Amino acid sequence: MKHWFLMLLIGCFSLPAHAVLKIDITEGVEGAAPIAIIPFKWSGTAMLADSDITQIVNSDLARSGKFSPVAEKDLLARPQRPQDIHFKTWRVSGVDHLVIGSVDKTSADRFKVDFRLFNVYRGEQVLGYSFTATRASLRTTAHQISDLIFEKLTGLPGAFDARIAYVTSQQFSGKPPEYKLQVADTDGYNPQTLLTSNEPIMSPVWSPDGSKVAYVSFETGLSAIYTHDIHTGERVKMAAFKGINSAPAWSPDGKALAMTLSKEGNADIYIMSIKSKSLRRMTKHWAIDTEPAWMPDSKSLIFTSSRSGKPQLYRLSLDSGARPKRITFEGRYNANASVAYDGKKVAFVHGKDGLYSIAVLYLDTGLMQVLTEGPLDESPDFAPNGSMIIFASQDRGRAVLAAVSTDGRNKQRLALSDGEVREPSWAAERN
Amino acid sequence: MKTRIQQLGLLAVFVGTLIIGCAPATKPDDAVVAEPGAQVGTVGGEGVAGASALQGMTVSYDRNAINDPKNVLSxxxxxxxxxxxxxxxxxxxxxxxxxxxxxxxxxxxxxxxxxxxxxxxxxxxxxxxxxxxxxxxxxxxxxxxxxxxxxxxxxxxxxxxxxxxxxxxxxxxxxxxxxxx
Incomplete structure (x- = not known):
């Protein structure tokens, strides 16, 4: 396999107060489609370094594992208008698609952004859009361009114009550790800190509409589940029962949270109505039951249970009253499911011979595929289009975020400039 | 790793010690003395083979016993x-x-x-x-x-x-x- 070590994003020039994630492609990219993205032409202003649309689209597409953008120094030419493109030359060089575009500053805080996507073999335009942006929204526009190109060429909706939530922790000598709940663009930019605490923060998860994050915080000295509106900052304490308050999961309609409570003495799964906070107990077993994940049709939950002696995944039908059905059988440790939005695949942590990897189970066939090598990978979460899985990993003893394409072909690391970063959640949509 | 027999032996010696009631290693405070069952003694004793981490530790339940590094409550x-x-x-x-x-x-x-x-x-x-x-x-x-x-x-x-x-x-x-x- 070909190994790439591309550093795609560095620095925090625009946001010095925040640590910024940087992304390295660590493995790939066999079968990735070559695409040439000609540097966008800027007029009315010099190129804004933190909103370099060319660079953003380049790294988004490379990150997906499905595209292999031509390095800027290797570009054969830099056409700026459609009539300047010499398709035959690009064809000979093996490039499938070509993107040109421009950014015009039209007034004090207005930019007009155009781009066009060409099929090199057919010699014709296949996509063209024009956007209006502000200084602050230029990066978002770039991610939208990536999404449009991705969708046009793969048939899958893009997932670049979205947010991820994650937890960071930093140790300072002689001081208590500092935990932060942050949300950022999927490339790690625009980090926003929702909560800082000297006590652990865990299990952040996006509401389906992308407006809220639910999580567990130990800030009072005991665990409690909160919901947090990322725009208004409004927090609601949802569960602070005796025992553990853990593993919140939004129902697909956003009206309920599945969660793990041990208020009856043992970890079991409950469903709480967000509006009334009324609880419905879903499991009652002496073993550990936790980590609920909703199927997209809301009719069942996948969860982790130790009822067989070791943690395994089970599927619980919410209305039938039938006993949960075990769905994982390979290996002694299978836990922490994330269900793809198509309801056909489940990503989870697979432990074997002391190594913890990310694996995918295909629900219709029961086939399992191990995607990563561990040794301590955890917290998998599907991208909204199901093409990638973001997860927490360790790199030389340091906690980092990583992503793997669902077919296992492409891997990348998202490292925070300092501190440890973990428990990523990928929002279904930007709100 | 200790054998089960050694552990049982340790337990037997320990229980015996409690019953016999060795000299208090820590002077219990008044409140505790007044309470029934506030035994004082040592865990284990001479001659217990296969030293346990508990061997030789003091047992007393006076209020400050939890702060005594020699007490089993430490x-x-x-x-x-x-x-x-x-x-x-x-x-x-x-x-x-x-x-x-x-x-x-x-x-x-x-x-x-x-x-x-x-x-x-x-x-x-x-x-x-x-x-x-x-x-x-x-x-x-x-x-x-x-x-x-x-x-x-x-x-x-x-x-x-x-x-x-x-x-x-x-x-x-x-x-x-x-x-x-």
Missing amino acids: IKTIYFEFDSSDISEDDTEVLKHHGKYLSLHNDVKIRLEGHTDERGTREYNVALADRRAQAVKRLLLFQGASSAQITIISYGEEKPAALGHDEASWKLNRRAELVYE
Whole structure:
């Protein structure tokens, strides 16, 4: 396999107060489609370094594992208008698609952004859009361009114009550790800190509409589940029962949270109505039951249970009253499911011979595929289009975020400039 | 690893010691003396083969005993095997003394903190660590401590005692801590 070590994003020039994630492609990219993205032409202003649309689209597409953008120094030419493109030359060089575009500053805080996507073999335009942006929204526009190109060429909706939530922790000598709940663009930019605490923060998860994050915080000295509106900052304490308050999961309609409570003495799964906070107990077993994940049709939950002696995944039908059905059988440790939005695949942590990897189970066939090598990978979460899985990993003893394409072909690391970063959640949509 | 026979032997010597009532190593305060069952003695004794961690430790339940490094009550961390909430026989012995202490000082409150090593998933580990703390609580209640004296908090893998990524660190992190408040 070909190994790439591309550093795609560095620095925090625009946001010095925040640590910024940087992304390295660590493995790939066999079968990735070559695409040439000609540097966008800027007029009315010099190129804004933190909103370099060319660079953003380049790294988004490379990150997906499905595209292999031509390095800027290797570009054969830099056409700026459609009539300047010499398709035959690009064809000979093996490039499938070509993107040109421009950014015009039209007034004090207005930019007009155009781009066009060409099929090199057919010699014709296949996509063209024009956007209006502000200084602050230029990066978002770039991610939208990536999404449009991705969708046009793969048939899958893009997932670049979205947010991820994650937890960071930093140790300072002689001081208590500092935990932060942050949300950022999927490339790690625009980090926003929702909560800082000297006590652990865990299990952040996006509401389906992308407006809220639910999580567990130990800030009072005991665990409690909160919901947090990322725009208004409004927090609601949802569960602070005796025992553990853990593993919140939004129902697909956003009206309920599945969660793990041990208020009856043992970890079991409950469903709480967000509006009334009324609880419905879903499991009652002496073993550990936790980590609920909703199927997209809301009719069942996948969860982790130790009822067989070791943690395994089970599927619980919410209305039938039938006993949960075990769905994982390979290996002694299978836990922490994330269900793809198509309801056909489940990503989870697979432990074997002391190594913890990310694996995918295909629900219709029961086939399992191990995607990563561990040794301590955890917290998998599907991208909204199901093409990638973001997860927490360790790199030389340091906690980092990583992503793997669902077919296992492409891997990348998202490292925070300092501190440890973990428990990523990928929002279904930007709100 | 000790054999079961050695452990039973240790237990026998220990019980014997309690019954005979060795000279108090720590002078109990008045409140404790007034209470029935406030025995004082030492754990183990001369001649116990296969030294246990508890051997030679003082047993007394006076109020400050939890701060005496020689007292068995100074053992406030209980360790576990991977993915297990089983408590070893030695630790069962330690927890008996803590339970007894709590039953004799019913104004004393304790926080049981459950922890795991970093392996496995975070939320499963929260549930596992809760189970460890619950197992400790059950033994304390068995000795007459009351539920009202005990708070449980499960941190899972979030607060490791050792920061390494190997068994040497992991075994120190799979623990329940008894924190007197």
